[in-house]
Amino acid sequence: MMDLNNLTITWLALPLLVGFGIYLFPRVDRPFATLAALGSIVYGGSAIARAEPLTLTLLNNFGVSLLVDSLSGFFILTNGFVTAAVILYCWGSDRKTFFYTQLLVLHGSINAIFLCTDLMSVYVALEVISIAAFSLIAYPRSDRAIWIALRYLFVSNTAMLFYLIGAVLVYKANTSFYFEGIQNAPPEAIALILLGLLVKGGVFISGLWLPLTHGEAATPVSAMLSGVVVKAGLFPLVRCALLVPDLDPLIRLLGVATALLGVSYAVLERDSKRLLAYSTISQVGFVLAAPPVAGFYALSHGLAKAALFLGVGSLPGRDLRTLRTLKLAPWLGGAIAIAALSICGAPPLGGFGAKTLTLDTLLPWQVIPLNVAAVGTVIALSKLIFLPWNPYFAALKLPFQGAEDASIQASHSGDLGADAAVLSPAAGSTVAAATSAPAPGVGLWLALPFLLGGLAIANGFYPQAYGLSSFLKLAVTLGIGWGIYGLLPRSLPLQLPRTVENLDHLIGAMSLGLVILFWMVMP
């Protein structure tokens, strides 16, 4: 019988060992990779079940310190589920062992983040995550993939340099790198560390690098990035908020601001994958808004968002205007709708319990803005729920919608070449993409039920959510959201500019963020 400490360390090293091991034995890459991910599911589940937290200090005072409690359990469970689903999704594809190696290295370093309680281990793990995510994004080797990956690495490495400077200031004040030391650290140290974590976690304006990266990466990679990689930046923030009570109000405020920013972008977005990426930003806000219950929300969001990315990635095209005129396979459209409903907070899925629990744990000043954000989430995700996968939705014609859809439909039914002038250049390119999009493979059949089943099981974590008041609240939120969705014209004339997503602006915004954070943490 191995004791718990050794078990934890073995489990922590397992994905890395398997990851490099399968590189030597490429024939067994997928089964072993799945086993490593399943190991994390088991470990995460047992960490939630175990009541008392486990603290580990390796070596001595200056060594690495680890903490396993139910919060880390939920995050580890998310990581295990999403990684396993991504491997299953890729099962039928012709991706090489290199891909799975990087995936497992990413998985292992994210696991490490969820245990660490000192700044330096978090730094090392975050940088390994950057490198592994870079290799995954750049895997197709096309110019665009390399540029997106390079942009991601550049932004995150610059942010981590700020973090590194903050970490040494904490060391200077405490002669240790433990999270608790942040309490005695000068305000500039806190601002620098927060900036690094906010950029990695995709929070507020420092998270605006996220839509392009998550939208343009390959389908399984975006599922991984949106499902768990952003949580690697969030977890240290949540942990700090719990360990250092002074930071708690600031983190909550950032959460609310992020939730509102994300939904306002998501409501106006026409591209399905970018819509999901903006929705990730807003959900990140919900996770931060209530640090004590962040784990459960992160789990339900991670599962649902990974399922959405895998499902939407298999649709024939990305422009929502084009998608609305096609006829989708009912099982695919249905799976997307279920995952989207979970993020909106509908029972009997994990999202219902998570949203109820989060909204119940809010401070009074947070309640109104977060409920507004919840309604905004419903409006944004309705675009995916009401895709024409079921005959009723296809026949559904809402006000303002008829004329535009008819024109697109006409150009579809007619000869594409002759009608090309009718279509805008953007719509034309989506049609071209639609013909070349690969058919959903067998992997999707494995991954989607796995993730949706996980969501259904996650529903059991908070049975207290089933009460009259939460049902009423949900009915009002859904009612208002769907009402506004029905009344809004299908393609809003307003498009938010994308200039802020330029690399220069992203890096420049960091200096701005640093000044604002410094001003906020000043005692």
Added chain:
Amino acid sequence: MLEACVFATILFGFFGSVLKGNLAMKIIAMDVMSTGAIAYYVLIASRGGRLTPILDEVVAGEAYADPVPQAVILTAIVIGFSIQALMLVSVMKLARDNPTLETSAIEQSNRP
């Protein structure tokens, strides 16, 4: 004084990575910034003294440098170096189709 020089290095690197238009220059500027961060660790390690912290024969009254930031920054140097290498390789790949490496041009051609 030394601290001011270190911060100047960090700031020069940061503004270089914002203001330079050429992608390769941006990456070099980021390396300058990381050099500044590393120098700051070394500076903080030498608060108490400058002697190499190796336990040899104990020299009485000599002040040793703090070994912890030095050990920690070694890891960061290795990580920074590998990230630099990865980025420069991608720049080489990108240079094939964008010989000028103007960031705005690359951004324009790779936008959805």
